[in-house]
Amino acid sequence: MKKVVKLSICLALACSMVACSPKNASDSDTVGGNQSTDNVLTGKAKGFGGEVIATVTLKDGKIDNVVIDGSKETKGIGSIAIEKLPAKIVEAGKADVDVVSGATVTSKAIIAAVNNALDPEKYPYTAEEANAGVTKTPEVVVAAEVFQGFGLSNIGRVGPGKDDKDVQVYSINQVFANVLFDAEGRILDLYIDQLEVATPNYDGDSMPHFSGFPGQKGYNLDSNHDGVIDGVTEDTDANFLSEISSWATKRDRGEDYKMGTGTWASQMDKFQSLFVGKTVAEIKEWYTKYCSDVNGRPLKADSSNEADVTKYSTLSDEDKTMLADVVSGATMSLNDSHGNIIEAIEIAYNNRKGLDIKGAAAIGLGLDTSGRIGPGKDDKDVSVYSINEVYANTLFDAEGKIVAIRVDQLEIATPNYDGESMPHFSGFPGQEGYNLDANHDGAVDGVSVPTEETFASEISSWMTKRDRGESYVMGTGNWSSQMDKFESIFIGKTIGEVEEWFAKYCSDLNGRPLKADSSKDEDIKKYNALTTEEQAMLADVVSGATMSLKDSHGDIISAIRKSLANKVTIDLTVSK
Template sequence: MKRIVSALIVAALLTSLAGCSSSETLTGTAKGFGGTVTVTVTREGDKITDVKVDAPNETAGIGDKAAAELPAKIVEANSTDVDVIAGATITSEAILYAVNNALDPETYPSTAENGEEEEKEPQQIAASDLYMGQGVVNTSRIGPGSDDTETPVYSFNQVYANALFDAEGRILTLNVDQLEVSTPNYDGASMPHFSGFPGQGGYNLDSDHDAVVDGKTEDTEENFTAEVASWQTKRERGADYVMGTGTWEEQMDKFEETFVGMTVDEVEDWFEKYCSDLNGRPLKDGSDKEEDKAKYDALTEEEKAMLADVTSTATMSLQDSHGDILSAIRKAYENRVALTDVKAASGFGFGLSTTARMGPGSDDTDTPVYSFNEVYATTLFDSEGRIAAIYVDQLEVSTPNYDGASMPHFSGFPGQGGYNLDSDHDAKVDGKTEDTEENFTAEVASWQTKRERGADYVMGTGTWEEQMDKFQQLFVGKTVDEVEEWFEKYCSDLNGRPLKDGSDKEEDKAKYDALTEEEKAMLADVTSTATMSLQDSHGDILAAIRDSLNNQVAIELTVE
């Protein structure tokens, strides 16, 4: 009887203590896909009772799904040891890390951008003649290996090189970035994914990155759109892209620093002399590869010291299946344009925008046409944030049932059955593309930007290249805010194209009629050459220009 009474007393005390346990509210932050993710965690004793997420810069339809669904999982598990939300990996991991940061900030310091990072000194650049170039190189990759169901992993890799050159072709400043897009069975946490096109069945998904497949991605147009919109470059992945030595960004910065002052020929000579013939990586002392050891031992002590400095930070390959950095730099030089009107600049930026497109329509077997579109903007800014020079290009990659003669194609990954092919561009399907690794490799290698397609990319008015050149001429002297304001005032709300007289669309006619005669004359000059949209399913040119502003690096450029 006494034991029963004692038990009742203990139970009552515990209940009383639980009722008196203090509730605390903690805040944590982490770096998400588009910016800082902030969480507010309510805890009573050791139990998490509520989690609220503020993630205003995450991608709509992707990041907000993670923000809506993850808190309940965390509360139910009383832990961050929960599965991420499929298709929203980066935001999910940011939320989980932010909760850990709130609960244990010493073990989990915030990764959010907080403005405390020491800013680099602007690079001093002086030249008598100035050229700007942009190069894009695409390669495919088989592997690494397969998942636990023996389904292969594949990826395509795009290297973007943006540079300023002097009259002798020497590199004045260089910015290289890269996009690696893998099948979603790759177990890397921050890797951008692509499951193929809708109708191809999705692809094996390792949602929690434990090297065990959890199922398949959704075979929907919504997932296709979300995946393409979520692609991040290796610089955007930042601290998440950890390598054997530092991060990808830190390694690339070291190579850029090494190459400034060289011509592209000299960069290629440097690679030939100081990098491995086996894997394209800078040589290091102590290699167990006979070829690398012999090549290293033949160097002078001064050359070995230079390499030791490089490899203290940069050890990755400059030319392998991960990406062809050398060829991208070469292409930037080959694409260079003279900047005759630029006298000074204080910022140099590269921007990328990726969008998915449904259509146009379907082929003659009612199989839909799909494409993904990437816009690249390389921009020089003056000290007031005005555009001093700009170069925009675009890559549109379509399913091979699109009947455009020069359109770059992608059939999905090997094993997905290929895709309907209109080989003679007569709007009739002739069969299917080969479902082979060889075709996958050939398709990716053949991708050309719209500038590279040149006269083959004919539009209602001239070529794509001629239209883009006209817009670039128009944007010089404007801030990015002013470019966006110009678009808002002078372009259609229906299709993003510059307004023209005589539209049969009521909204466009009303917007055009409200302009002054001077504004109408300006638009007539623009639309004599440039009539395409600046923001539609073909590509978001405005977003790429904005991204180049956000990504700019400080320079102090003077042109004599």
């Protein structure tokens, strides 16, 4: 990601053992380390696909031979580094050699493994590194002003494909971006993730599923992901709630979301590193110049598409070299039916807000998803159902304290809900429709008919609670103003302290800040146990924020915790 320069190497089978030819010892530097009696040393490091093992043979104290076992590195990419670097190391007599272009991660892993073999005390291979990857030091970034923005782009997709019963698969693709900009609109840092949710007839093992709302008779189900339909999903409240609570983003899916080159997360990291330092306009220019007009993917030298071949041929040799490095780690589209990554970044820019901070040591984005039976029923006694997604975009200091936070939420209801600005979803094409209150007067006018046109139109029109602005009126102000109040409280706290604040000062019944005039015995007892100073603090809180931080509308606390779990190290200093 970003300046941390996470260059990606795809997961695939690779050559497992490659040895270099011994060189004249007089050309090599003498090295020390844990030399064994037979002069054969072994070291390890974390590559892209897994462990990289280096077997180093010393002769008269000098490197004579290097053998690399990198069976999980990429064939044709990581394997090139495995083939070339051992000879370079022998020739140099040390591991400090240039990396192989386009295979940076594997190259660095080989170098680290050789160093670990030669001097394990100076170059240890820790359990943390084995589990979390090679430690990288972020580039120091200094800016006079910093702005933070959150962007959400929603697309409905017809696909991927159909099941063996010739029933269409449909999916919902949401890209969300937590982006930091300077005063000129250049990107200082960013964290992008995506949620893709498909009908349960899709055979992908780790794909999140949604069957539609209770009452819509479920959807074809491939329960064991073998490409054969096993039945139909249960049309129940329990299944509805269970599916939504289990949704995982593409980053959360991790190694399960493999692509032709690496994983979705590794490809996104590559793009993020490319976007840092660019304005939104420059990213668009880059996309227009260097990506396919057919599918939105970076152009490749070996494309078979005539339009792509023509576009690629107009580029300079320098441009082609740059693209070769890009596609070594990222080949997926930046804008297609899977999702519009460019749009999410642009929306984040349009939503940007100035920060009053001295710096940040980490950036994170957390998503919490939950289903709700409600709010209420329509005048035909049919239940309203809703889906709630809470997004927490957070910056942390080195101690894990929150230095900046921007929370937003998307609430989507069945079309029988009478709220005028509420985003709606009627179900997937082919399903039974749902009661519809077209003019939001509390009276059902008919039944929606889910078609591919309405499916795409509904999803593309979804707006977050902040986007809904003044139309989302609450008892005290609007949703945005209430969330702003809570965010001001969270600044300077760790997530543990946020959770402690919530547990102490919010109702155990509904998750709302305690109030002096509560009518609930349990809340009254909890409020009376507070000091006068604490009650005065709460009076200030509820003057601007009375909504729940954790209930059936959404779990804001959980989203913040997830943003900490997802944090990525940065080194940002604000120098005014």
